Amino acid sequence: MKMQSNNVFVFIKLLTLLSLFVLSASQDFDFFYFVQQWPGSYCDSKQGCCYPSTGKPASDFGIHGLWPNRDDGSYPSNCDSSNPFDISKISDLTSRMQSEWPTLACPSNNGLAFWGHEWDKHGTCSESVLNQHSYFATALGLKNEINLLQALKSAGIQPNGQKYSLSSIESAIQDASGYTPGIECNNDSSGNSQLYQIYLCVDSSASGFIQCPVFPRGRCGSSIEFPTF
Template sequence: MALYLSGNRPTNCKSKCHFSLSKMSNLTKSLGKNWPSLSCPSRRSEKLWKHEWQKYETCSEELFGGQYQYFHAALNLLKTVDILKLLSDAGIHPNGSFYSASAVYSAIQSKVTHMPGIACNEDKTGNKQLYQFSMCGETAGTKIVDCLGLSSHGKCSEKIKFPSF
């Protein structure tokens, strides 16, 4: 899950702070549970968090004061939305099965009441698979808002695989 502020996606801002897992060691267990990587074959979430920090979150340093504060704010927002539970309640599970991209999108939007973003990539056999959920936060990072400017079904076909993780 990516956190974007106010639907805008500034990228690759200059930062004096480089990603350091040690700066957020007491958050990694919660991040692993609530912001896991769905990328296959690698399931290393640290790589995802580093990518997100370097590409997007460095642009929020002035708002949040750094890496720890950003990820802490993101986790606080994630506590308000349990995407895996609401998908499970809709019969959609990360078990390698195929689901309708529209059903995944609708299940999230119906419970969150804001437009999410979902993105897909291809697995090694050429199947489109769910790769990323995006929920957007308003500038202060305290509430979820619509993800404006994000494709609702980015690179997804109508039938997508929800890989196990």
């Protein structure tokens, strides 16, 4: 009887270890980057931009993506080719996607290629916590939680083509959100550094913002432009 009990204990322990292994294998990331981009900076660059087929987007930050990431700065990508992007799964979100997650790639298009790329490369790596619909719905919800443009405007930082200190941009977002942002810059057609993308971090269950464990390389100077759009 004692040997039988020991065998049961060992079996249960093995099952527990196996379940932990399966869980860790299925969730190969530690947090998410939630990335928004300024359309004026995307367009004011050497490659330029094209407005989507639905028309010019609003003068506001647009979603770039929700990206699973690891604490060491690496990230998984293209995790499940058997579950490709399917627009029918997010048909109820399409109108919001067009306004809050617009494409600026050329030639002008309806955004499906952009959204499909984000799902195939990043979304498929979050399937342990988000299915295809919840992946996009979660990103839309996160955008509404923190109004980046209003946070900057409230601090006197306007998209008017003027230069602002990187530290003032970071402080404005931190004061409004409670979290330190990662800032990424690109260069305009004249080579000037400008505010391009803002990174905020989200916990591994995609349930809320957290302080970033690691920041992306921003390539920003101490003083950067905030171009019009």
